[in-house]
Amino acid sequence: DVKVTQSSRYLVKRTGEKVFLECVQDMDHENMFWYRQDPGLGLRLIYFSYDVKMKEKGDIPEGYSVSREKKERFSLILESASTNQTSMYLCASSNPMGGRTQYFGPGTRLLVL
Amino acid sequence: QKEVEQDPGPLSVPEGAIVSLNCTYSNSAFQYFMWYRQYSRKGPELLMYTYSSGNKEDGRFTAQVDKSSKYISLFIRDSQPSDSATYLCAMSSLISNFGNEKLTFGTGTRLTIIP
Numbered sequence: 001d002v003k004v005t006q007s008s009r010y011l012v013k014r015t016g017e018k019v020f021l022e023c024v025q026d027m028d029h030e031n032m033f034w035y036r037q038d039p040g041l042g043l044r045l046i047y048f049s050y051d052v053k054m055k056e057k058g059d060i061p062e063g064y065s066v067s068r069e070k071k072e073r074f075s076l077i078l079e080s081a082s083t084n085q086t087s088m089y090l091c092a093s094s095n096p097m098g099g100r101t102q103y104f105g106p107g108t109r110l111l112v113l
Numbered sequence: 114q115k116e117v118e119q120d121p122g123p124l125s126v127p128e129g130a131i132v133s134l135n136c137t138y139s140n141s142a143f144q145y146f147m148w149y150r151q152y153s154r155k156g157p158e159l160l161m162y163t164y165s166s167g168n169k170e171d172g173r174f175t176a177q178v179d180k181s182s183k184y185i186s187l188f189i190r191d192s193q194p195s196d197s198a199t200y201l202c203a204m205s206s207l208i209s210n211f212g213n214e215k216l217t218f219g220t221g222t223r224l225t226i227i228p
Contacts, residue, residue, distance in 0.1 A: 004156070031213060040121065042201065042220035043157070050213055058215075090156055096213050104156030 004105035006091055011110045019078040021108050023091030031094045032074035036087040081112045116140045119202055119219030127227050132189040136202035136219045143204035146178050148187045151199045192226045199223045
């Protein structure tokens with residue numbers, strides 16, 4: 001069974017903290033994605049990666065960075081968390097030849113105080 | 114103007130009714146048109162996708178695409194309480210020569226089926 005896991009379901013952090021969100025997939029997918037989901041705005045793409053050590057900016061990369069050192073793992077980093085980064089963060093993965101089927105993790109709800 | 118527009122609802126219908134969910138889009142480069150379903154406190158899961166204009170049926174679900182009007186729909190027949198979820202339309206566009214695609218999502222429509 002397809003599986004995308006995220007390191008935490010809920011996180012509470014303080015303004016200015018460095019935050020790491022981790023995502024692991026067990027499907028040997030090349031593509032991995034990070035989205036944030038906000039009411040009224042839907043899912044917005046932050047960063048994505050085609051392959052190990054490769055990364056591309058999505059639609060809203062400001063304030064975020066990513067790391068992909070291993071094929072199965074894609075990390076989202078908030079260098080200095082701010083209150084406007086309070087959101088639901090969703091990780092997804094896909095196979096390039098079946099790209100429209102993105103498999104999502106359960107999400108991490110982040111609250112920045 | 115957003116590339117994909119979707120009425121956020123909420124939408125409440127009685128069990129057994131036909132549900133119609135819709136999205137419009139402005140980007141002619143979109144190639145595939147998808148519907149994802151997201152239950153509360155879960156990640157989205159793909160329901161179905163279509164490529165060309167026309168209808169595609171899968172059980173109680175029918176996806177319809179009208180590329181000339183830039184309009185897509187999802188119909189749910191004989192709706193069940195278990196269909197209560199947020200439904201997100203999504204559209205893909207190519208971002209590389211290797212077949213990698215990017216998805217652009219609608220905001221989602223929250224649907225409740227009342228028993």
